[in-house]
Amino acid sequence: MGTWTLGIETTAHTLSFGLVDGEGIPYPAASDTLRPDKGGIHPREAADHHKDVASMLFTKAMEMHSISPSDIGAVAYSQGPGLGPCLRVGAAIARGLATKMDVPLIGVNHCVAHIEIGRQQCGCDDPVLLYVSGGNTQVIARLNGRYRVLGETLDIGIGNMLDKFARNQGIPFPGGPKIEQLAAEYLSENPTPTMEGLQLPYAVRGMDLAFSGLLTAAQRLIDNGAPLNAVCWSLQEHAFASCVEVAERAMAHTGKSELLLGGGVACNNRMREMCNLMASDREGTSHAPPRMYCIDNGTMIGLLGWLELQKRTTALDESAIDQYLRTDQTPIVWS
Numbered sequence: 001m002g003t004w005t006l007g008i009e010t011t012a013h014t015l016s017f018g019l020v021d022g023e024g025i026p027y028p029a030a031s032d033t034l035r036p037d038k039g040g041i042h043p044r045e046a047a048d049h050h051k052d053v054a055s056m057l058f059t060k061a062m063e064m065h066s067i068s069p070s071d072i073g074a075v076a077y078s079q080g081p082g083l084g085p086c087l088r089v090g091a092a093i094a095r096g097l098a099t100k101m102d103v104p105l106i107g108v109n110h111c112v113a114h115i116e117i118g119r120q121q122c123g124c125d126d127p128v129l130l131y132v133s134g135g136n137t138q139v140i141a142r143l144n145g146r147y148r149v150l151g152e153t154l155d156i157g158i159g160n161m162l163d164k165f166a167r168n169q170g171i172p173f174p175g176g177p178k179i180e181q182l183a184a185e186y187l188s189e190n191p192t193p194t195m196e197g198l199q200l201p202y203a204v205r206g207m208d209l210a211f212s213g214l215l216t217a218a219q220r221l222i223d224n225g226a227p228l229n230a231v232c233w234s235l236q237e238h239a240f241a242s243c244v245e246v247a248e249r250a251m252a253h254t255g256k257s258e259l260l261l262g263g264g265v266a267c268n269n270r271m272r273e274m275c276n277l278m279a280s281d282r283e284g285t286s287h288a289p290p291r292m293y294c295i296d297n298g299t300m301i302g303l304l305g306w307l308e309l310q311k312r313t314t315a316l317d318e319s320a321i322d323q324y325l326r327t328d329q330t331p332i333v334w335s
């Protein structure tokens with residue numbers, strides 16, 4: 001039997017096959033993301049996309065690292081949370097491959113996988129996590145054997161908010177990178193910007209966050225004639241500062257000194273900079289994994305599978321997906 005762990009990611013727009021070797025070393029994933037021409041993501045269309053490209057992408061993942069299916073000793077997949085039709089495609093591929101190759105199957109928690117790839121890549125020990133992706137926005141810390149959610153969005157994820165704002169301006173998915181670019185452009189034209197005329201609501205509710213009001217208010221600024229790049233700058237400042245404020249409070253309450261970023265929005269340079277400033281103010285440290293491991297990727301699924309395989313596998317009759325799997329539902333059985 002092979003020693004590599006294959007990780008399959010299909011929670012939303014991205015299908016990705018990643019690999020981790022027998023020592024738990026991660027290797028870059030082969031990924032393909034559905035980018036709708038217009039409108040948001042339709043779960044069925046994304047699931048069809050994943051089915052269509054799966055075979056080609058699996059072969060690509062094998063070729064990238066010069067291995068063959070017989071080198072695979074376990075198959076890990078995202079069991080949840082995510083979009084039902086997309087998750088089901090990943091689980092079906094995983095069951096098929098594990099059965100065909102007669103190797104263990106392991107269903108893992110997608111959110112926890114974002115955390116563990118970050119810890120592995122950044123060498124963090126016991127961080128507070130700021131997990132900022134399309135669908136999720138959570139501040140998390142490890143307490144009593146679980147990753148506990150100390151604060152989270154009460155409505156939409158920060159990335160979805162950025163993507164929706166962008167879509168309303170005719171910017172295709174994913175909107176986050178383009179908003180970052182426009183905000184940087186505004187800053188280079190206005191090196192000492194003020195919030196005058198660009199004020200937005202500040203979305204902190206105790207330890208929780210909310211972004212839909214921010215989305216509406218940013219759109220109103222545009223409708224009232226504010227320049228797009230100025231609104232992008234203000235939107236980032238308000239949205240990111242609210243996340244960093246909750247993360248800082250979580251560090252203060254838990255007494256932890258490391259901050260770890262994860263999720264697609266953690267690709268953003270301004271977000272990384274704000275986290276660095278906050279952590280160094282507290283004499284702590286802030287960390288972010290390489291961008292290819294911030295966005296959804298199969299490698300993080302493979303890594304968490306490899307870690308968990310020391311303690312458990314998933315039987316076929318327990319392999320159903322769970323759209324609503326919570327970060328704190330998964331006991332931390334690895335070190």
Ligand code: ATP
Nearest residue numbers: 012133134135136159174176177264265268295296
């Ligand atoms: P999850 O299932 O964990 O919610 P996801 O499906 O949203 O994940 P990710 O790849 O983790 O997928 O994140 C995608 C999001 O990250 C998109 O909303 C995208 O706009 C955002 N994003 C990517 N790069 C940047 C960036 N440079 N600045 C801001 N946002 C970004």
Ligand code: FE2
Nearest residue numbers: 133263295296
């Ligand atoms: Fe994700």
